[in-house]
Amino acid sequence: MASILSKRLGKRSLLGARVCTPILCPDGMSVESAGDLAVSAPLGAYDSGCYKECLEEGACPTNLSTNRFKLYPGQKVYITHNGREWAGLVEQHNHIDDEVKVFVLEQGLHLCRKTEDVRLAETPKHMGVPMEQSLCASPAMPASVAQRSVSRSIDVPKRRSDAVEMDEMMAAMVLTSLSCTPQVTCDLWKESGDVSDSGSSTTSGHWSVECGASTPSPPHTEASPKYTNEGFNASHVDEGFETDPDPFLLDEPAPRKRKNSVKVMYECLWPNCGKLLRSIVGIKRHVKTQHLGDGADSDQRKREEDFYYTEVQLKEEAEAESTPRSPSTPTTPLLIQPMMAKPETPALEVPNMEPPLPSALSQSAPGSFWHIQADHAYQALPSIQIPVSPHIFTSISWAAAPSALPALSPIRSRSLSFSEQQQQQTPSIKSHLIVASPPRATNGSRKVRGEAKKCRKVYGIEHRDQWCTACRWKKACQRFLD
DNA sequence: TATGCCGGGGT
DNA sequence: ACCCCGGCATA
Numbered sequence: 001m002a003s004i005l006s007k008r009l010g011k012r013s014l015l016g017a018r019v020c021t022p023i024l025c026p027d028g029m030s031v032e033s034a035g036d037l038a039v040s041a042p043l044g045a046y047d048s049g050c051y052k053e054c055l056e057e058g059a060c061p062t063n064l065s066t067n068r069f070k071l072y073p074g075q076k077v078y079i080t081h082n083g084r085e086w087a088g089l090v091e092q093h094n095h096i097d098d099e100v101k102v103f104v105l106e107q108g109l110h111l112c113r114k115t116e117d118v119r120l121a122e123t124p125k126h127m128g129v130p131m132e133q134s135l136c137a138s139p140a141m142p143a144s145v146a147q148r149s150v151s152r153s154i155d156v157p158k159r160r161s162d163a164v165e166m167d168e169m170m171a172a173m174v175l176t177s178l179s180c181t182p183q184v185t186c187d188l189w190k191e192s193g194d195v196s197d198s199g200s201s202t203t204s205g206h207w208s209v210e211c212g213a214s215t216p217s218p219p220h221t222e223a224s225p226k227y228t229n230e231g232f233n234a235s236h237v238d239e240g241f242e243t244d245p246d247p248f249l250l251d252e253p254a255p256r257k258r259k260n261s262v263k264v265m266y267e268c269l270w271p272n273c274g275k276l277l278r279s280i281v282g283i284k285r286h287v288k289t290q291h292l293g294d295g296a297d298s299d300q301r302k303r304e305e306d307f308y309y310t311e312v313q314l315k316e317e318a319e320a321e322s323t324p325r326s327p328s329t330p331t332t333p334l335l336i337q338p339m340m341a342k343p344e345t346p347a348l349e350v351p352n353m354e355p356p357l358p359s360a361l362s363q364s365a366p367g368s369f370w371h372i373q374a375d376h377a378y379q380a381l382p383s384i385q386i387p388v389s390p391h392i393f394t395s396i397s398w399a400a401a402p403s404a405l406p407a408l409s410p411i412r413s414r415s416l417s418f419s420e421q422q423q424q425q426t427p428s429i430k431s432h433l434i435v436a437s438p439p440r441a442t443n444g445s446r447k448v449r450g451e452a453k454k455c456r457k458v459y460g461i462e463h464r465d466q467w468c469t470a471c472r473w474k475k476a477c478q479r480f481l482d
Numbered sequence: 483t484a485t486g487c488c489g490g491g492g493t
Numbered sequence: 494a495c496c497c498c499g500g501c502a503t504a
Contacts, residue, residue, distance in 0.1 A: 454485080454486070454487095456484095456485070456486080457485080469495080469496085470487085471486085471487090472496080472497085473487095473495080473496060473497065473498090474486075474487060474488080474497075474498070474499095475486090475487060475488080476486075476487055476488085477486075477487085
């Protein structure tokens with residue numbers, strides 16, 4: 001199949017070598033990230049609320065013991081305003097300034113209060129647990145720990161009793177605070193189902209990993225053998241297909257980025273928008289609310305939003321090392337791919353929209369060509385796969401990369417000739433197709449085994465000296481042409 | 483498994 | 494350019 005090229009390339013070419021290296025990364029990543037988490041968690045160094053929270057809570061439950069307040073978006077708190085006590089929802093907690101932005105439902109006000117002026121209504125933990133799968137919140141987390149933080153609040157309504165109310169409040173807050181920084185509410189959103197939603201649709205199990213140092217490697221690695229390839233970033237490259245969701249869903253990017261020095265952002269692909277956000281959740285929300293309308297329930301919409309954003313990797317430095325993320329995508333080409341492809345994705349790759357290119361290609365293109373493309377698809381998933389979802393798309397491209405990515409590998413003359421035989425009228429088409437299939441047009445290229453006898457058969461191995469030079473050199477026989 | 487031959491390497 | 498060979502696809 002088309003794999004030939006890729007494989008061959010791999011044999012001696014740098015490309016092949018490159019591809020392989022990435023595989024190793026995964027482990028490193030996971031390990032590394034874990035380390036990062038532990039270290040950074042206490043300070044909440046990352047912007048992404050999600051990341052921070054996960055770290056703090058999930059990875060370092062002990063942190064809770066600290067006196068420091070930790071307020072989570074959506075968390076219910078009580079504050080005093082105009083001499084009266086109001087219930088509100090945390091919008092943002094600025095640890096640095098020790099201030100908390102609170103949204104007072106009853107008054108529709110967004111107030112800023114010093115942390116010490118805020119009374120906790122309940123522990124974030126509680127909120128999270130019931131709503132989500134609580135990846136971060138380790139089930140093992142001793143209630144006592146949670147209690148501690150809760151104890152801070154003076155008039156603490158029973159968490160359960162508030163459950164319903166909280167939901168409403170949170171919903172209201174979410175709606176009213178959409179304009180706020182996306183990251184801040186990361187957690188909230190996640191819990192509210194954004195993430196879980198997508199996660200559920202694709203894979204299960206991953207979520208558990210999600211927040212913390214997730215274990216990217218395991219799931220990724222095995223995914224689809226073809227696409228995946230080198231597990232490495234399995235997340236991206238290979239597995240992208242099946243597991244792709246992970247990489248994206250996980251908010252790991254932050255940790256990894258830091259290490260790799262590759263900044264991952266999410267860009268809104270909506271026409272004339274181009275908004276850049278740091279978190280997936282944020283971009284999703286942006287797309288959903290700004291472009292798709294805010295239909296929280298519309299399942300379809302949720303999925304749609306995936307098609308309107310792309311992951312953008314901003315390199316802050318060049319690093320030869322296999323970074324967790326780009327390892328496979330490693331080199332610029334790969335990195336770039338996602339971005340390039342994405343924009344088109346909506347139209348071309350979106351699974352739902354079948355019409356895109358196919359129509360043109362499939363119709364005019366000769367069967368052989370089409371076929372070839374399909375093969376590529378298998379190798380170069382990057383361009384084709386995306387259908388599943390943007391996430392997948394990206395990941396796929398990486399995954400496929402192993403051998404194929406070189407994408408630009410030259411097209412062999414052979415392949416062309418092959419096509420020629422079948423159709424004379426397609427010169428133009430050919431070019432089109434070629435262009436269309438980013439990866440390579442190898443497939444058909446390999447000469448089909450001819451019917452004619454070859455020197456080998458005619459003379460036998462014993463008389464190799466009588467073979468034509470081509471045969472001797474293991475090239476296409478020149479004496480007995482087909 | 484044998485064969486055909488491509489992609490490459492060495493000289 | 495010549496010679497070889499690893500390796501893959503196919504029969």
